[in-house]
Amino acid sequence: MAATATPEALEGRDPVPAGAVLPGAPERRRGGTSGRVLVLNASYEPINVCTVRRATVLFLKQRAEILEEGGWRLHAESLTIPRPVVIRLVTYVRIPRDAHSRKITRRAIFARDRWTCQYCGRERGKLTVDHVIPRSKGGSSAWDNIVTSCAPCNRRKGDRLPRQAEMHPLTHPSPPGPTIFVHVAASAIPPVWEQYLPLAA
Secondary structure (H helix, E strand, O other), X not given: OOEEOXXXXXXXXXXXXXXXXXXXXXXXXXXXXXXXXXXXXXXXXXXXXXXXXXXXXXXXXXXXXXXXXXXXXXXXXXXEEEEEEEEEEOOOEEOOHHHHHOOOOHHHHHHHOOOEOOOOOOEOOOEEEXXXXXXXXXXXXXXXXXXXXXXXXXXXXXXXXXXXXXXXXOOOOOOXXXXXXXXXXXXXXXXXXXXXXXXXX
């Protein structure tokens, strides 16, 4: 029977030696326990990002398998294991349907909109967020009313409705899929992760 948990629950605290990944193992400077690991559900769906330490605990408790490993290993007095880069849970974790309702942040909006202004299509640059229907006119601060906007477009639209400014989003804003939050949790996406991260709107 599948367990039910939020992705954040995978970051739970299990007793591990302070300052070490494995019993008796000193923390290595090159990555150590501070790296990030992509967590896949048993179905191979990406659901979270966790620390190397957490991934190692899941592996040692036989709750996850290592699919991709780093170029070096974690050592203890009587045990050596690969440094996990991508792990897959052995038991399927049911993600609540409202998982996409997590806190809205600029980075999450930018990731959902692929770091592209939704008015002119310009990529990167100086990005901000815009309420499609301004709050002063009853617009909400919800996924379906906030889009990525470059600074010039934001200034040009101002506090006007889309029809007044003749500026409409290139795509209809909507809640993102769970993959977006992997992009938010990691400052950079390692190339080895990309095959597990299909684009999700």
